[in-house]
Amino acid sequence: MTRSFEIPPGVVAPDDYEPLARERLTPEAYAYYAGGVADEISVRWNREAFERLKLRPRVLGDFTDGGTGLTLFGQPFEHPILLAPAAHHGLAVPEGEIATVVGAGGAKAGMIVSTESDFTLEEIARAARTPLWFQLYIQHDRGFTADLVRRAEEAGYGALVVTVDAPVYSLRNREQRAGYRPPKLSEHANMRGLHTNYVAEAALGESLMFRGYLDVAARWADIAWLRSITRLPILLKGIMTPEDAERAITHGIDGIVVSNHGGRVLDTLPASIEVLPSVAQQVAGRVPILMDGGIRRGTDVLKALAFGASAVLVGRPYLYALAVAGPAGVAHVLHLLRCEFEVAMVLTGCRTLADIGPDVIWRG
Ligand SMILES: Cc1cc2nc3c(=O)[nH]c(=O)nc-3n(C[C@H](O)[C@H](O)[C@H](O)COP(=O)(O)O)c2cc1C
Numbered sequence: 041m042t043r044s045f046e047i048p049p050g051v052v053a054p055d056d057y058e059p060l061a062r063e064r065l066t067p068e069a070y071a072y073y074a075g076g077v078a079d080e081i082s083v084r085w086n087r088e089a090f091e092r093l094k095l096r097p098r099v100l101g102d103f104t105d106g107g108t109g110l111t112l113f114g115q116p117f118e119h120p121i122l123l124a125p126a127a128h129h130g131l132a133v134p135e136g137e138i139a140t141v142v143g144a145g146g147a148k149a150g151m152i153v154s155t156e157s158d159f160t161l162e163e164i165a166r167a168a169r170t171p172l173w174f175q176l177y178i179q180h181d182r183g184f185t186a187d188l189v190r191r192a193e194e195a196g197y198g199a200l201v202v203t204v205d206a207p208v209y210s211l212r213n214r215e216q217r218a219g220y221r222p223p224k225l226s227e228h229a230n231m232r233g234l235h236t237n238y239v240a241e242a243a244l245g246e247s248l249m250f251r252g253y254l255d256v257a258a259r260w261a262d263i264a265w266l267r268s269i270t271r272l273p274i275l276l277k278g279i280m281t282p283e284d285a286e287r288a289i290t291h292g293i294d295g296i297v298v299s300n301h302g303g304r305v306l307d308t309l310p311a312s313i314e315v316l317p318s319v320a321q322q323v324a325g326r327v328p329i330l331m332d333g334g335i336r337r338g339t340d341v342l343k344a345l346a347f348g349a350s351a352v353l354v355g356r357p358y359l360y361a362l363a364v365a366g367p368a369g370v371a372h373v374l375h376l377l378r379c380e381f382e383v384a385m386v387l388t389g390c391r392t393l394a395d396i397g398p399d400v401i402w403r404g
């Protein structure tokens with residue numbers, strides 16, 4: 041790092057980074073980070089659903105030997121707040137994901153590295169002092185995809201998070217209005233040399249989706265194939281229904297991420313937190329569930345765990361913090377969330393994560 045990064049005075053809550061990031065990012069980059077698909081209704085619902093949930097306080101508990109530690113797939117984590125996979129940290133600072141992973145290490149937070157990172161997965165792993173998982177987008181070229189998996193294994197990633205809810209770059213009007221253009225797949229650091237002839241474009245009068253593009257998109261058979269080529273734990277990210285959760289389990293996957301992709305793929309999907317209980321009921325403890333979408337406060341983390349998540353992922357808050365204060369910002373925003381979460385645990389009578397259950401939610 042060649043520059044020093046400082047936390048601006050007055051930043052005391054995760055959301056305090058957002059207006060400052062907006063000033064520092066280009067309008068195109070801000071549109072990419074902040075935006076969702078179409079009218080951004082699911083983006084709003086992710087927040088509103090958390091805001092509607094009330095907590096039930098408990099007093100005078102005994103917190104001896106309490107803590108936030110957990111184990112996922114045999115890997116220890118200090119707390120259940122991980123960095124969600126997000127493409128293009130280089131839009132925030134030139135050091136991109138290298139700065140992010142340093143910040144994640146400072147806050148002892150696990151990080152999920154995106155297929156579409158601006159540094160290679162190997163470069164990020166070399167800079168890491170914290171557990172890393174790799175988020176995989178199954179590419180049209182399955183041989184290339186298998187190579188990515190092999191590279192993630194060799195670089196020491198602890199799990200594969202296969203994102204299954206975005207087979208197509210969806211219609212993000214805010215990005216379009218701001219003039220943001222995503223790079224071509226082969227321009228991404230991890231995907232140099234990738235070739236694909238399949239692009240989701242349609243001339244007037246042509247079909248966008250049903251003219252061959254989906255011939256090479258991932259299907260359930262690809263999950264069975266992935267299962268057969270790696271011993272890494274596999275999570276599917278973007279599961280929103282009990283049926284798909286069940287199907288994932290029958291395909292031998294090890295974990296599920298309940299997510300509407302931060303409202304970036306299909307608008308008017310319900311909030312992730314709203315569907316979490318039905319997925320948790322179906323899964324019934326057979327595999328761990330993680331969730332993301334709209335986590336902005338420690339109380340949101342508590343609510344997600346109360347509804348059956350083992351851990352949560354946070355997206356935009358750390359991207360904004362990265363833009364404002366580099367690795368220091370990332371560490372700080374995660375630390376704020378962890379501190380808020382611990383306070384919420386104590387004030388609802390929870391000594392460890394195992395104590396967090398439906399009882400912490402105020403009913404009626
Ligand atoms: C700028 C940005 C880029 C993202 N890129 C990816 C990605 O490459 N892969 C992926 O699985 N999810 C991606 N996501 C979705 C996040 O992993 C996560 O689901 C979402 O941001 C959670 O919602 P939140 O931002 O409200 O916390 C991205 C999200 C944002 C905001």
Ligand SMILES: CCCCC(=O)C(=O)O
Binds near residue numbers: 208210
């Ligand atoms: C197909 C989407 C690519 C990156 C991404 O996941 C996002 O911007 O949300």
